[in-house]
Each structure stands twice: as structure tokens, then as C-alpha cells.
Amino acid sequence: MNVMTTIPQPIISSTVHVNHYNQLLTTLSAASSLSHLKQVHARIIRLGLDRSNSLLIKLAVSACTLSSPSFDYALSAFYQMHNPEPHLSNKLLRELSRSIKPEKALLAYAKMREKGFVVDSFSLPPLLKASTRIPALSEGMELHGFATKLDFVSDPFVQTGLVAMYSACGHIEDARMMFDKMPERDVVAWNMMIDGYCGNGRYNDVLPLIEEMKRSDVKPDEKIFSTVVSACGRAGNLEFGKAFHEFITENKVVIDYNLQCSLVIMYAGCCSMDMAANIFKKLSPKNIVVSTAMITGYSKAGRIDDARLIFDQMTEKDLICWSAMISGYAERGQPQKALQLFDKMLTLGVKPDQVTMLSVISACASLGAVHNALKIQSYVDENRFSGVLPVNNALIDMYAKCGELDRAKQVFTRVHRRNVITWSSMIGAYAVHGDAINALDLFHEMKNQKTAPNEVTFVGLLYACSHAGLVEEGRKIFASMVNDYNLTPKREHYGCMVDLYGRANLLKEALEVIEQMPMAPNVVIWGSLMAACRIYNETELGEFAAKRVLELDPYHDGAHIFLSNIYAKGKKWENVGEIRKLMQNKGVVKQRGSSRIELDGEIHEFLTADKNHARVDEIYEKLDAVVSELEVAGYTPNMSCVLVDLDEDEKTKALLWHSEKLALCFGLLRRKRGSCIRIIKNLRVCEDCHNFMKLASKVYGIQIVVRDRTRFHRYEDGVCSCKDYW
């Protein structure tokens, strides 16, 4: 039915007018589409009511609140008005400022000034709100100037709006100046200022402000505590968060559901899981957001089983909580569980996003299993993630950590729009494979393509140099980092330099780096010097470094063992006894060696002297055979690698039962002809195993790839890719 045809001709009578007017208002409120509004607009004109500004404003506001709003229609209706009263214009400004296009409010304002529409002090709050939401500093400042000129600036609502605007534009000091000038500050003004500090990361300014608020007559409400507590959580500021919790309790602020949620999320975000759990267990109902925060918190705190418990108790699961649980496993050294969970998620029909993929790829990287890596890449390619740069960057890293340098290179090549992470990942890939030449070449190519290197790029480059013994090149790279790229070296970079000099037997230079670095050396750096001293039998400096390690990490197994060996070599038996006793008292145990080998997509793990494998007899039999065959080729067990005090026979066994030798023998039993044997080890490869692998590669004509704690060794025809420099 056509609305227009049913309308009688307007009869000029005030009663009829009022009737039409009210009817039109109701129709405007109910309008659900632009075409509907246009029909009503036509009726307004036909009825001769188009001089009614209040009707036209209602029309304009209705155009803004449609499910698919038309701001341009609203504005054109507005511009047709004749000097609308400011309280009507302000209605529209308010609507526009809250809409998805707050900039339309500023546009309307510009036109109002142009057309000479009257603006009053009530126009400013919505305009400032628009400037806050965009955020638009220069427009906001202009409004400030305008308000000052017309003396609207003494209005507390305008003042609060200015505080919000300056905070949102990052001008927190101006916000504070405005705030300080306010003669009367209500709870909203205080909240805006506090919120502003939180939004600008100025958490340390919040507490003093709350104290000041307490001293004034304004009582803080539970809403602002929710905001502040969650801000503490985001900043990981536990001390501050706790102080707030105490403040809340002491001041008997009502802890409502939302504040409870904020507290749980804050404690979980700060890894203070006992506190989080205390509140969480009382929380009812337990929503998905808080549960996810608990999962992440437990994961970060290393309590992955507790995280899983929460996960399993969730009645409703979304992509985010799946991703949180998966990345928890990936980051807490349980990559297999991460991958299992990913499979389960796919089975249940939950579609991963980029974030999930990055966790899963990093799980594959730490697992180091080629089979899984290939599976994940096909998933990436089949599900349109192959064009996503961060995913490709992660794939490069994954293949590098799986020992698949060529596949890493393939991914690198297919990425055309490379960013600094792409380049750094590939440089890092060459570095862990001991290929310093290609790492440096790639760096030059990167420079030619005008991609600026960052700190991570230089870690890769320095790492490559130190693992290849390129002392001079490393020195130059370090200097270039500072001089050409204006980057400030971090601990990692100094660590690489210590490593570079240490591995090259330039122990004096290594010590000088430590002495001259601007920050305190950490356990890794002293550990690196200690390791160098161990290689070059430098007992005096070694003892010194080991002691520094123990100061920083009293439970460091390697430093205890190293010291004990130094003393044993020097026949200082009393000191040896002391160290042993110390280890016993402190409960320091040597980290047990563990090696994984992947065969037919299955992963087998061996610990040192492992007797748990199903085919244990066969494996040890094979080990005896291999040892005999290698002895013919010149192998003699290198007893200096045994760090415990045992008799000769036991020492030999301890050496031969290193986990990577067991894994190798299992690989030799099960491998397919022509395939390469890949072993992933948790510790550094010892000299004896290194020699063992080299000889095995020659005697059996196979390629063996071993990933140890820090790098790859590729053994072929009796030679290792690390050139015995590791």
C-alpha cells in the first residue's frame, strides 16, 4: 500500500496539526529503513510540516539510528533546516558522536558554523566526545579555543570532555592541567582522569590520584576499580594490582561480578595464580573470558595441568580458549600435546585463525619433527594461510628448527613481500645450521633491498659468526649494528660476542666484553665464558666464571659439575667433596640427557641409559655391534666426557649409553634405506658422541642430523657441518 495516497490533504487547523505531528513522531521512531524514512519525509513536506525543526531533527536522528544508518541523509535533512534551536542541533550532534562515524559530528559542526546555526555550551560535550573517539587532537584543540572564547570552558561537562579528549589524543599532561583547573570534580571527572592515565600507560600516576580522590569528598565507585584493576593486569603490575585489591577491601567497595572478573584476570595476568584461583572458585557463573584468562595464567606459571583442568571444565569453548590451551602446551615444552589438541580442535569443526596457526607452527618447530612440519604446511596451504606473512615467517623458523634448511629456503623464496622478520628468520636459519657465509650473503641482499635490520637480525648474524669462528666478521657486524644502524646492543648481543671470542680461545677478549657491557651479565653470559674455558682447559678463569654462574643460579647443574671436574683435575679432593656435598644438600641433579628420533612419523624418545623402550634388548645389542664396528674405524671412547666419579667399566657404559647413541642405534635398526637419521637432543652434544656420529656417518654411509641445545650438526662421510667447532 502506498502511504502517500492514503493521506488526506492537510487541513489547516491546529488540532489536526498536533494529531499529524504526534503520529509522524511515532512513525519516525518506528522507521526501520531509509526508504521508510524517505516516505515519512515526503509526508512531512506534503503536510506542510517541514518548517517544524523538531520533526526534521527527529527524522535526522532516526536516520542515524537505523540498523544501516545513513549519516548523509541525516546531514542533508539537517542542512535544510532554518536556524534550528541549539538544543535540537545538539540532539543530532549527540547521536552522531556516538555513532560508528563520529567524524560526521565534526562535519556537521563545521557546516553549522558556516550556515550560522547557533551553537551553545551544550554542543561541546558531543563534539568533544567525537574528537575523543576519533581521536582528533587538532579539532579538539580548536573546540577548546572556541569554548574558551565563548566562556563555555567553565562548564564542568565541557571540562570533563576536554580531559577525555586530551587523554585520548595522548596529551595526558594537558588533560591533567585541565583537570587541575576544575573547581568542582564529580565522580565522572575523576574517573575520566584515572581512565586517561590507564589508557596512556601511566599506571604509576593512578594510585596517587585515587588517594587524592579519597581525600576529596568524592567516593570512588566499583566501576573505576574495575577499570583500574584490569589496567594493572594489562601492565602486569602485580604490586599495584594487589594494592588496589587491598584498597577495595579496606574501603568496603562492593565487589560485584565484573569487579570479581577483573580481579581474576588481573591476578592471572600477573601469574599470581593462587590469588586468581581463590576468586575464580567463588565466581559464578564462570564465563569463557575469565576461564581463558585462567588457562593463560596457569600456562605462563608453568602449571599446564591446572590450565588443562580449567579447559576441560569449560562447558562452552570458543576459538580463543582452544588457542590459549594450544599455545600453553607449545610454550611450556609440550609440543606433542599442542599438536594433539590442534587435531582434536579440527575434528570438532573449530576453524583455526592466524593466532592458532602461529602457536601450532611454533609447536612443530620445538618438536623438530619433519613429518609434523610437512603436515602443518599442507594444512597452511590448503586453508589459505600461505599468503599470510607472519605464518610464512613462522614456517621458515619451523623448517630451520626441523633441520630442513632447504625447505626453509623454499618458503623464504615464495614470500615476495618480505619484512624484517622474514629476513631475520632466514638469517637465523643459516646461523643455526652453521652456514655463516649464506647468513652474511643474505644480510647483504637484505640491505640491497632496503629492509632495515633490527636487533633480532643482528643476534642471528652474530650467532652465525660465533658458530663459524668468524671473529673479525663478527666484530665488524657488532660495530656496524651500533654505528650504521643506531641500534643499542642488548644482553643477547654481548652474549654472542662473549661466545664469539670464547669459542675462538680469545678468553681475555671475552672477559673484556663482560667487563665493559653496560648491563649486569646474566647466567647465560657467564655460562658461555665457562663453556669456553672448559673447551680450552682454562681452569682459573673457568673457576671464576662458574662461581659467577652459581651466584646467579645456585642450582645450575653444569657449573657444579664443571667446578667439581676442575678440582678433580687439580687433585683438590677436598674441594671436590665440598661441591658434591653442596649438590646433594641443595638437591642439584644433572639434567638427564634426552634424545628424540622420528621414524615413519612416529617419535621415539630415549633418556640416558634408557631401558624403557619396547625393543630395549635389540637396541643395546645393536649398540655393542656399532661400537665394535666403529672401533675398527678408529673410535675410542673419550673418557674426559664422563663427568661423574665411576670406575672405568662404569664410565665406559655411562658414555656409551648417552641418549643420542641409543637413538642412533634404534634409527639404524629401523630406518629405511637411503633415509637420513634425525635426532633431537636436549643438551649440547658431547665430544665423544660428536666423534661417534661422524664415524657412524662414514662407516654406514648415512647422513645424520643432530639438533642439540643450540644448533644443528649434519654428519656426512665422517665430517660434521659444524667443522668440529661448536
Added chain:
DNA sequence: GTCGATACAT
């Protein structure tokens, strides 16, 4: 007739 409107997780 005006300002904020709580938590929000990978």
C-alpha cells in the same frame, strides 16, 4: 536537554 558506563581472554 549535556560527560563516563564497568570485565573482555589467544
